Amino acid sequence: MGTAHNKAEVGDIAKTVLMPGDPLRAKYIAETYLTEVKCFNSVRNMLGFTGKYNGKEISVMGSGMGMPSIGIYSYELYQFYNVESIIRIGSAGALHEDIDxxxxxxxxxxxxxxxxxxxxxxxxxxxxxxxxxxxxxxxxEARALGTRFKVGNVVSSDIFYNVYPEAAKKWAGMGVLCVEMEAAALYMNAAKLHKKALAILSISDHILKGTELSPEERQTGFSEMMEIALKLA
Structure with missing residues (x-):
């Protein structure tokens, strides 16, 4: 079968797909956490893999940056490959004082x-x-691991370099926890196609405080996020 963006055949992709933005991060996840790994897509270098985690089949595929990109890939996974759940795993910039x-x-x-x-x-x-x-x-799962977490509203923005300096403060004023670039499109595709979706976000920088993680610290936060996400498959 395949699509213009995905060369996989029906059956190559598991019912649950983890979606980081970076396709190389998808490759890292597959090689680090999964066994019996097979690459099902390399079109446009948007790598996708299927393997097993604790004996259960799971797939991981990059989404690219922004809502147009995840909109394409998630729609195709839901509509053409019988995927039931997509879990976005990515980074975000905090907007709330109580988030570290x-x-x-x-x-x-x-x-x-x-x-x-x-x-x-x-x-x-x-x-x-x-x-x-x-x-x-x-x-x-987060409570069982003792992980620091928040649940609430985020904002998915089309704009990374916003020329309006007050935008972040405006969203923060409405209690929005953090900013990222993909979750809203993923959630809308899931709603329209009657599927399941969740975005799990690791805070890599704080927009209002001007702080950010080093590459080493980002890896630690990523590992905790992955441990939670894998258990949802």
Missing amino acids: LKDIVFAQGACTDSRFAYQYELPGSFAPIADFSLLEQAVS
Whole structure:
């Protein structure tokens, strides 16, 4: 079968897919955490792999940066490859005073400055939210591990270099926990196609405090996020 962006055949991809933004991070995850690994996609170097974790089949694939990119890949996984759950695993910039570097944020909802939802021709604004069963399980796993975490609203922005300096403060004023670039489109695709989605975010920098992790510290936070995500498969 395959698509313009994915050369996999139906059956090559597991029911649950972990999606980091970086395809090389997908490769690292597959090589580090999975066994019996097979590469199912290399089109545009958006690498995808299927393997086993504790005997259960799971896939991992890059999403690229931004909502247009994850919008394409997640839609195809749901619609053409019978994927049931996609778990975004990525980094985010904190907007809340009570969130520290290396904390984990579970995106209960995803605000956005994108017009991704215009395609649905809704008579109002759509509120993209996570699948509750995945969210509930993720929180339970985080508590068992003793991981610092927050659950709440995030903002998925189309803009990385925002020329409006007050944008972050405006979102923070509404209680938004952090900013990233993909969750809202993923949640909307899941809603439209009646599938499951959750974004698990590791805080790599604090937008308002101006602090950020070193590469070594980022790896530690990533490992905790991965330990939670893998148990959701």
